[in-house]
Amino acid sequence: MWDRLLTDCHVLTMVPTPGDPLGVVRNAAIGIHEGRIVRVGRRTELAGTRAAEVVPLGGAFVTPGLIDCHTHLVFGGTRAAEHAMRRAGATYEEIAAAGGGIASTVRATAAASVTELLDQSRARLHALIRGGVTTVEIKSGYGLDPASELRLLNIVRTLARSEPVRIVPTLLALHALPQGADRAAFVERMIEDLLPTVARLGLATSVDAFCEGIAFTHAETERLFEAAAAHGLPVRLHAEQLSNSNGAALAARHQALSADHLEHLDEAGAAAMAAAGTVAVLLPGAFYTLRETKRPPVDLLRRHKVRIAVASDCNPGTSPCLVPQLAMNMACTLFGLTPEEAIAGMTVNAAHALGLAGEVGTLQPGKAADLAVWRIAEPQELGYWLGLMPERRIFRGQDQ
Structure with a gap:
């Protein structure tokens, strides 16, 4: 029975x-x-x-059940003031240079207690759950030092053990360079200190980085990916969001589960992703919030038969989106996906982006x-x- x-x-x-x-x-x-x-x-x-x-x-x-395969759900505070700055014409880079952007969330996250972070993150998670999400990826990345990143990943673990949802934890090891930090020393610490600890404690099932002119270089990202592979952890990458930095090809070279954003993806990157089976994760919430004008090359992805996933990219600065179906609508309205592609983007293709196609x-x-x-x-x-x-x-x- x-x-x-x-x-x-x-x-x-x-x-x-x-x-x-x-x-x-x-x-x-x-x-x-x-x-x-x-x-x-x-x-x-x-x-x-x-x-x-x-x-x-x-x-x-x-x-x-819907699968939200790219979120930054655990953070303190909001960046509502930056929303107003954008409406007044400030760019992503200008806000970051003024001490806003990721740095402001890092400060707010550090100032919040574990209980406060749990409560705030749980409320956001409940919103996604109400929207039909049964699997959600959650990245760290707002700590920017080993102890703070471990704190965030332990909060993710607490959520996973206490909420009726499948949580996929990701170590976003190279997200932003702290103000005043020695670049080489920071990268060394995150790769040689943080990553082995996360792997040993089983706090993440994949590793991520932000490869962009305002973030981390190819060489730094490649070093992280090689270290992740040595610890048996698959990788994913924030790529081609603000410029064509050939991050998608880099991700594909390391058999990345996904390359995410991709507004500036070129044909070589799409072909590399197709050959590697790397999923394209489109994030229309960030495109909308940043008022970008260059859309991801959806026709290029179709032509190369790259799987297309869609995610909320829930984060405090560039995609304060808590309704998963809205991401599907925006993928259709802003990026030209068909409704069928958008549905696949938050189900079967999102499962592939998380390495969970055999389960969900x-x-x-x-x-x-x-x-x-x-x-x-x-x-x-x-x-x-x-x-x-x-x-x-x-x-x-x-x-x-």
């Missing part, structure tokens, strides 16, 4: 079939046992199946029973509405 049988629904399996990129099964049912999917099929095919609980969904659409992202037997139930008439509405919330969210087989 199964634990649950969800009936009277239409299922977006996210396993493409000819002519149907969403793999829709209409008039469907889903069998769940011990937190996993055991059967997905037409309701008539599952008729007579025994389950401890039968849950009719009244014609709703069911997707895999599609509705198939054996996968985790992480689902979102939507009161919509057609799947395309998931790319249409602004801030749509699911009717219910199921995590590991149970309503949460």
Whole structure:
């Protein structure tokens, strides 16, 4: 006997079939046992199946639980004042040069107690959960010294152990250079001191960096990635956000799970990503907040058959986004994704970006029973509405 049988629904399996990129099964049912999917099929095919609980969904659409594969969720304070500065015309670089940007969040984060950081981060996490997220990546990066980064990753671990959501912790080891710091000494400390400690304690499952003119160089990033590989940790990269620094090709060379942002990606970078299987993570919230005008080259990614993921990039300065479906809408409206691409971007492709494609992202037997139930008439509405919330969210087989 199964634990649950969800009936009277239409299922977006996210396993493409000819002519149907969403793999829709209409008039469907889903069998769940011990937190996993055991059967997905037409309701008539599952008729007579025994389950401890039968849950009719009244014609709703069911997707895999949403996957937010790029967030900076743990931080102190806000940067609302910088929002006003941007509206007055200040650029990202000008705000950073004036002591704002990442540096201001680092100060606010250092000033907050662990309890305050937990409370603030938990509230943001709850907002994503309400929006249908069942898996979320959370980066460190607002500590900028080993002790502070470990503090943040331990907060991420506490959230993972106390909330009904799958959390993927990432060490953002090279995010920004502290003001007045010796550059070589800082990079050395983060790679030779912090990274081995994080690996030994199991506080992160991947390593990230910000490769950009205002951040870290190719050589510094490459050194970090080589050290990560030595510790058995996969990598991802903030790349080509503000300029074409060939970061995507660098990421691909190290078999990165993802390269993220990519507004200035060129064809060589796209080809390298395709060859390496590196996922393109698009972050329309940052594009919108920064009022950028150069869009990621979506047609280039399509032509090279690079998987496209979409994420909220929730962070205090450039993407204060707490509604995952809004990121899907913005990916369609601002970047030209189809609704089907946007849905895949926060399900199956986001799972690949986190190295979790065997566990989540599609509705198939054996996968985790992480689902979102939507009161919509057609799947395309998931790319249409602004801030749509699911009717219910199921995590590991149970309503949460």
